[in-house]
Amino acid sequence: xxxxxxxxxxxxxxxxxxxxxxxxxxxxxxxxxxxxxxxxxxxxxxxxxxxxxxxxxxxxxxxxxxxxxxxxxxxxxxxxxxxxxxxxxxxxxxxxxxxxxxxxxxxxxxxxxx
Amino acid sequence: xxxxxxxxxxxxxxxxxxxxxxxxxxxxxxxxxxxxxxxxxxxxxxxxxxxxxxxxxxxxxxxxxxxxxxxxxxxxxxxxxxxxxxxxxxxxxxxxxxxxxxxxxxxxxxxxx
Numbered sequence: 389x390x391x392x393x394x395x396x397x398x399x400x401x402x403x404x405x406x407x408x409x410x411x412x413x414x415x416x417x418x419x420x421x422x423x424x425x426x427x428x429x430x431x432x433x434x435x436x437x438x439x440x441x442x443x444x445x446x447x448x449x450x451x452x453x454x455x456x457x458x459x460x461x462x463x464x465x466x467x468x469x470x471x472x473x474x475x476x477x478x479x480x481x482x483x484x485x486x487x488x489x490x491x492x493x494x495x496x497x498x499x500x501x502x
Numbered sequence: 503x504x505x506x507x508x509x510x511x512x513x514x515x516x517x518x519x520x521x522x523x524x525x526x527x528x529x530x531x532x533x534x535x536x537x538x539x540x541x542x543x544x545x546x547x548x549x550x551x552x553x554x555x556x557x558x559x560x561x562x563x564x565x566x567x568x569x570x571x572x573x574x575x576x577x578x579x580x581x582x583x584x585x586x587x588x589x590x591x592x593x594x595x596x597x598x599x600x601x602x603x604x605x606x607x608x609x610x611x612x613x614x615x
Contacts, residue, residue: 394544422602431590431605432545481544485601491536491594493544 390416392484394494401472401501409467409497411482417462418484423455426479426496435480438465472501504529508591508606516614519581523609525591526573535567535574536603538590545590548576581613 391414401407411421419440424432436457437445444457454476456468465484469476482494509524527535534552538545549558551567551574558565562581567574578585588610592603 397543420601424605429610431607432592432603434602434604437602483603490550491547491603493546496544 390414390484390490390492392418392482392492392494394482394497396497397495398498399500401499403473403501404471406468406470407472407499409469409480409482409499411465411467411484411494413463413484413492416484418465419462420485421459421465422483422485423457423465423467424481424483426481432481435467469499472499474501477501504593504595504604506591506593506604506606508589508609510609511607512610512612514612514614515581517581517583519613520577520579521581521611523576523578523589523591523611524573525575525606527591527593527604527606528572529593529595529604531596532569533594533596533601536592536594537565537574537576538592540588540590540608548589578611581611583613583615586611586613 393412393414421438423435425435426432434447435450438457438459440459440462446452454470459465477500479496479498481496483491506527534550536550537548549565554569562579565576588608590608591606
């Protein structure tokens, strides 16, 4: 079946630094990828929709200058958390749409900012 | 405002019990409803429902959608401790977000031995 590889799975960084998270579709082309974040005991909240070759669409309340999304190819989307702060600590998950109704999730990245 | 509401938020049962998880939704431009199981990492896909009244079944799990009443249920029979997880309901809709999934808060299920 379709696989989305996400890494790193876990990262700890210092406050003020930037962190890049990669999501790669391994055996299919993903023209659209979605980025979610999940706080403890909360559901997945959509942050942005990433479209290959165009600018990402951000959800209301998500700072596009802080969460930079790049979808430069049909198999790779990246999320960069810039100038990370402790409140950015969360679980970030990407999801790729395969066409039709199918979705595949990456394994998630747990970000801890200290 | 679009919303997906799951109930109960948490549930504790004994092994062998049958559970029913609920998901109601109010969204525009509905396309499908999906159920996921989330343990410690990313959600794993269970079911996708697009048509009313057609039960989908996989082993001890089954699910059905009612598009008139705008809800879905997920049933788990003869529960096992391995069923302990958060079960997420998500609705796929045509939107400016390009078919993104709108998730409910989830139902946290704990199955005790």
